[in-house]
Amino acid sequence: MTFKLKSAILAAIAPVALMASAQAATITISCGSVGQDFEFCKKHTSEWAAKTGNEVKLFTIPNSTTDILALFRQMFAAKSTDLDVINVDVVWPGVIKDHLVDLSKYSNGAEKNHFPAIVKNNTVDGKLLAMPWFTDAGLLYYRKDLLAKYNAKAPATWEELAVVAKKIQDGERAAGNADFQGFVFQAKAYEGLTCDAVEWLTSYNGGNIVDADGKITVNNPSAVKALKTAASWIGTIAPQGVLNYAEEEARGVFQNGNAAFMRNWPYAWSLGNGKDSKIAGKIGVSALPKGGADGKNAATLGGWQLAVSKYSKNQEAAASLVMYMTSPEVQKERAIKGSYNPTIASLYTDKDVLAANPFFGSLYDVFTNAVPRPATATGLKYPEVSAAFWNATHDVLSGKTSAEDSLKKLEGKLNQVRRGKTW
Amino acid sequence: MNQKPRTAWLYLSPMLLVLIVVALWPLGRTIWFSLTDANINDIDAAKFVGLENYFGEYGLFANPNYTDGFWESDWGISIINTLKFSVVSVTIETLLGLGVALLLNQEFKGRAWVRAAVLVPWAIPTIVSAKMWGWMLHDQFGVINQWLYDLGLVAQKVAWTADPDFALWTVVAVDVWKTTPFMALLILAALQVLPKDCYEAARVDGVHPLRLFWRVTLPLIKPALMVAVIFRLLDALRIFDLIYVLTSNSNSTISMSGFVRREMVDNGYMGYGSAASTALFLIIGLCTVAYIRIGRMKLGED
Numbered sequence: 005m006t007f008k009l010k011s012a013i014l015a016a017i018a019p020v021a022l023m024a025s026a027q028a029a030t031i032t033i034s035c036g037s038v039g040q041d042f043e044f045c046k047k048h049t050s051e052w053a054a055k056t057g058n059e060v061k062l063f064t065i066p067n068s069t070t071d072i073l074a075l076f077r078q079m080f081a082a083k084s085t086d087l088d089v090i091n092v093d094v095v096w097p098g099v100i101k102d103h104l105v106d107l108s109k110y111s112n113g114a115e116k117n118h119f120p121a122i123v124k125n126n127t128v129d130g131k132l133l134a135m136p137w138f139t140d141a142g143l144l145y146y147r148k149d150l151l152a153k154y155n156a157k158a159p160a161t162w163e164e165l166a167v168v169a170k171k172i173q174d175g176e177r178a179a180g181n182a183d184f185q186g187f188v189f190q191a192k193a194y195e196g197l198t199c200d201a202v203e204w205l206t207s208y209n210g211g212n213i214v215d216a217d218g219k220i221t222v223n224n225p226s227a228v229k230a231l232k233t234a235a236s237w238i239g240t241i242a243p244q245g246v247l248n249y250a251e252e253e254a255r256g257v258f259q260n261g262n263a264a265f266m267r268n269w270p271y272a273w274s275l276g277n278g279k280d281s282k283i284a285g286k287i288g289v290s291a292l293p294k295g296g297a298d299g300k301n302a303a304t305l306g307g308w309q310l311a312v313s314k315y316s317k318n319q320e321a322a323a324s325l326v327m328y329m330t331s332p333e334v335q336k337e338r339a340i341k342g343s344y345n346p347t348i349a350s351l352y353t354d355k356d357v358l359a360a361n362p363f364f365g366s367l368y369d370v371f372t373n374a375v376p377r378p379a380t381a382t383g384l385k386y387p388e389v390s391a392a393f394w395n396a397t398h399d400v401l402s403g404k405t406s407a408e409d410s411l412k413k414l415e416g417k418l419n420q421v422r423r424g425k426t427w
Numbered sequence: 428m429n430q431k432p433r434t435a436w437l438y439l440s441p442m443l444l445v446l447i448v449v450a451l452w453p454l455g456r457t458i459w460f461s462l463t464d465a466n467i468n469d470i471d472a473a474k475f476v477g478l479e480n481y482f483g484e485y486g487l488f489a490n491p492n493y494t495d496g497f498w499e500s501d502w503g504i505s506i507i508n509t510l511k512f513s514v515v516s517v518t519i520e521t522l523l524g525l526g527v528a529l530l531l532n533q534e535f536k537g538r539a540w541v542r543a544a545v546l547v548p549w550a551i552p553t554i555v556s557a558k559m560w561g562w563m564l565h566d567q568f569g570v571i572n573q574w575l576y577d578l579g580l581v582a583q584k585v586a587w588t589a590d591p592d593f594a595l596w597t598v599v600a601v602d603v604w605k606t607t608p609f610m611a612l613l614i615l616a617a618l619q620v621l622p623k624d625c626y627e628a629a630r631v632d633g634v635h636p637l638r639l640f641w642r643v644t645l646p647l648i649k650p651a652l653m654v655a656v657i658f659r660l661l662d663a664l665r666i667f668d669l670i671y672v673l674t675s676n677s678n679s680t681i682s683m684s685g686f687v688r689r690e691m692v693d694n695g696y697m698g699y700g701s702a703a704s705t706a707l708f709l710i711i712g713l714c715t716v717a718y719i720r721i722g723r724m725k726l727g728e729d
Contacts, residue, residue, distance in 0.1 A: 074692040081467045102468060182576075183567060183584070192589075193677035245566030248589030248675040257567055384468060388694040398677045402591045413495070420492040423485055 029318035031325050033089040034063040034072075036308065038251060039271045040342045048337075052328045058321050068250060069093050069195045073387060076100065080315070088316040089325055092134045092309040095195075095379035097126050099386055105312040106131040110323035117332070118347045119372065125380070126309055133311055135330040136347035138338065140306030141374040142203050143367070145258060145266040145276070148288040150176070158290045162207065162233055165265060165293050169241040172264040181262070186241030188254040189267040191401055196250050197394040198377060199304040200267060204230040206302035206375050208295030213393055214378040214418070218427050222393070223415040230295055231400045231407040238401055247402050259283060267292065269306060273361060274343035289363040291370045305374035307345070339364070345371055382427045392417045454708075460701035467695035480702035487702055502703065504678055505686040506710070508595060512682065513663035513714075516599045516606075521656055523603065524610025531611065532618045542615075549608040557672035560601045564588055564673075591679035598670055598680065602663070610655055617651030618644070653722050660718060664711045683707045 035045030042062070049060040063086070065072050076090060080103040092100070108115075111132065115123045118136045126134040144165075146158055150172050159165035169186025176184035190196035206212060210227035214220055238244060246254070251268060255275065258266040261282040266272070277284045291301040310329055312322040328334065335346040340360040351357050358365050379386045396414035399405040405413070461480055465473035482489050493500045498507060531542055548556065563570050566586040575581045587597045621644065629639050667684035674680045681689070687707060691700025 070693065077467050077695060078692060081470055099468075192675040194675075243566055243584070243586065245584075245586035245589050247586060248566075262567065384466075384695070391689070391693060395678050398675070399679075402589075402677075402679070404591050404679065416492065416494050420485060 028057050028059065029321040030059040030061060031088045031318060031322050032061045032063050032086060033310075033325065034065045034087060034091055036072075036091050037065055037067050039255075039275055044338055044342055044344075048329055048334050049325065052325050055328075056321070056324065058325075060325070063087055065091075067252065070387075070391075073099070080313075083315045085315050085317050087313050088318055088322040089329075090311055090313055091137070092126075092311045093195075094122070094125060094140075094305055094307045094309070095377050095386055095390075097128050097133050097309075098379055098383045101128040101131075101133060103314050104131075104133040105314055105316070105319055105323070106133065107135060107312065107323055107326065108132040110320070111135065111327060114327060114330075117350070118330075119349060121372075122307065122309075122347055125376065134309035135311070135326050137308050137310045137330050138335065138344040139347050139371060139374075140269045140271075140308075140345060141303035141367075141371050142199060142267055142292055142306070143270060143303065143363075143370070144290050144292045145268055145272060146288045146290070147172075147264050147283065147286055149286045150264050151288070158288060159293050161296055161299065162204075162293045163296060166233075166237060166241055169264050173241055176264075183262050185243050185257060185263045187237060187265040187267075188242060188246055188249065188257045188263045190250055190254055191238075191242075191246045191398065192248050192250050192253075193394050193398045194250060195390060195394070197397055198390045199306060201231070201234070201393065201397045202304045202375060202377055203267075203292055203302045204234050204295065207292065207299045208233075209299060210295075212375065212378055214381050214389065214427075216381055218381045218422075220415055220418045220422070222418070223411045226295075227411055228407045231397060231411070233295070234397075235400050235403065235407065238403070247398065270343050270345050270361070270363075272343075273363070274341065289367065291367060301370070303370050303374045305376045307347070385421055385427050388421050389418060392421060457701045458705050460697050461705045463698045465697035465701070467692070467697050470697060473698065476698070480699050481706070485699075487699075487706055501678060501681065502686060505681045505683050508680060509664060509666065509682045509684075512595060512599060512602075512666055513660060516602045517656060517659045517663050519599070519603050520607050520610045520659060521652070523607045524614055524655070525652075527607065527611035528614035528618055531615050545611060546608050548605050549612075551605075553605065553668045554672055556605055557601065557669050560604075561588060561673050564597060588674050591677070594674045594680045598666075598673055601673065602666070602669055605669075606659060606662075610659065613655035613658070614648060614652060617648040621647050657715065657718060660714065661711060664714060665707070683710070 033045070033049055035041050042064075045062060049062065052058075053060045065075060072091075073093070073096060076087075077100065079087060080100065092104075097104075108131070115132060115135065119139065122136040122139060123132070126132060126136065144158070151158065151168070154168070154172050154175060156168045156171070159168050165187065173184055173186035190200050202212060204210075205222075205227050208226045208230040210224055210230045211221040213222045238246065249257075251272075254266055254268060255272050257263050258268075258272070259276050259281050273287070273289065275281065276287045292303055294301055310326045312319055312326060316322050330347075332346075332348055332351065335344075335348055336351055336354065336357060338344040339346050339351060339357045343361050345364065346352065346357070352364055352368055364371075377386075378389065382389045392414060396410045396417075400407045400410045460473070462475060462477060463473040464476045464479070476483070478486075480486050484491060487502050488497070490497075490500065493503075497503045527545065531538065531545065551559075562568070564572070564587040566572060566584050566589065569584075569587075571587070572581070572584040576584060585593065587593050625643050625647075626639070629643060665684050666682050667688065670676070670680050670682050670685055671688075676685070683703070684707065687700050687704045690696045690703055694700075
């Protein structure tokens, strides 16, 4: 009796449910866990869930991008259906291209509103594998109040930065803050160090590890100079501990008022000006310094995309969630409340966005001209190239090897990673 | 008469089946993978390459691209790091464990409580204790640096987990903290079953306590000590979690297991990583055999 009744009811409501929006699905999404990633993700995914009648589960991932990629590759190798929507670092499309769904049939051309360079980065073999979500570029954060106190300007070159940082550090330490540091950045042996070091190399015109044709260019005098300069900071203006700092460790020191300068991504702006920050309202942002007078400003291109796993059982609903999360409305709210850089050009002239993040306007060129890491040239082998590079850099920074020896060794190692003529 | 072995096999079969599924099959698969060029991106496309991953142009051993010699390659460094870590940490743990066990073997009030308390570090999951020590050793906010600094022992706060001069030894120190209780417990168990009459006789004869320890206690607990050390050595040679969580994972602290994980998971070389994993298995086997041989030799001299 009851069984019959149940199936009768099911038969009656099934067409209605189908009309509503396919059938209700449960979509699992991974959003990231740095800064405010998780809170925003929860808010926006539940908005989408309420709109479409689907359910969303959040998947917690590690902090470090290196660990996230490792986790995803294992899940892909097992053809896991646990994850539907995944967050994709800007350097990954070439690495995980075989495991993502072509989004162009779901996007209705929405990708045309996003920065073309990022859309191009996310398009492999003519397939749009991921939708741009937010973009990132390395920035120099400084303490406006301290620069004024010591009569200094925001530094234009790394050499100036070292002088100013030393002056402020000595002054603040003499004034009683023994833990005060001149400059903090990311120098732990992980992807973040590759980002920082690419900025140093490029700012000294030292190339980008591997050039666009796949030639290994890293062993050159300008690159040696760049790494030597960076190594000279350790123990003088930066604590030895930066050798184990990722983004959040650096932000911890800066936001506690214990550093004059910090290299970090835009997300640190809104947190640094948050209610619980000791330095709210005292932060200035500029482009990263040039490498000497002949150098140039360089910021590494970062940022994240959203993509749908090929092994997802609900690809259509997952794609709809991706399109919602990358829409102008969501990007605008994330920009205002979390200083996540939109990937849609028109949002950079939006009044509300600029009021919350004045530097989005003044540093617009930094964001559009950011230097990509050599992920396109090295394809599937990028993670290995990057690891070899950050290990070589870490050895120089920690004083274990000289810059000359380390880069020479790296060149040999990269040749070995390449295994032949092409990557 | 034929019935008995058959019944034995019948009773053993569930256990054998489990062993095949959880030990033999993964091991065999790893060895098989080590003979292929499998990549995590598409495991089904793997091709058989023979011993290429071990001795080939880009293999683990005899690689012509190791311009600075084998011991300067990442694989060579990870072997040295692992051996260094294992020998130093197991030695310290054995000595400290022995000391703690001798103390706990004495009669005193509240002994049961102290014995339970000593076990606490061992009971905490490694990841948790590694994170905890990571914070305590933090170069800016860490409590250990604060104490050293307040006592005037260091002029500058030390980056214990980042500085390559300290990182490996910091890992050793945390491992000693964590596993000394394990050693103490095993040795204590051996001490508890020692025959009391030997000690009675020694006391009557007025033998010096140190002499008593060297001549009576140590030889009697030696078999148990050997087993305890072997357990620890096997564990130490496959160290991974502590290093992975505590340090910056650069080449200066990478262990063999860390190398295997990096090649297999980060870089996606299932084949090459499996070869390293198989080599790790053989190296651990070799160390164990060598250790047992050395132990037997000394036993023979006695």
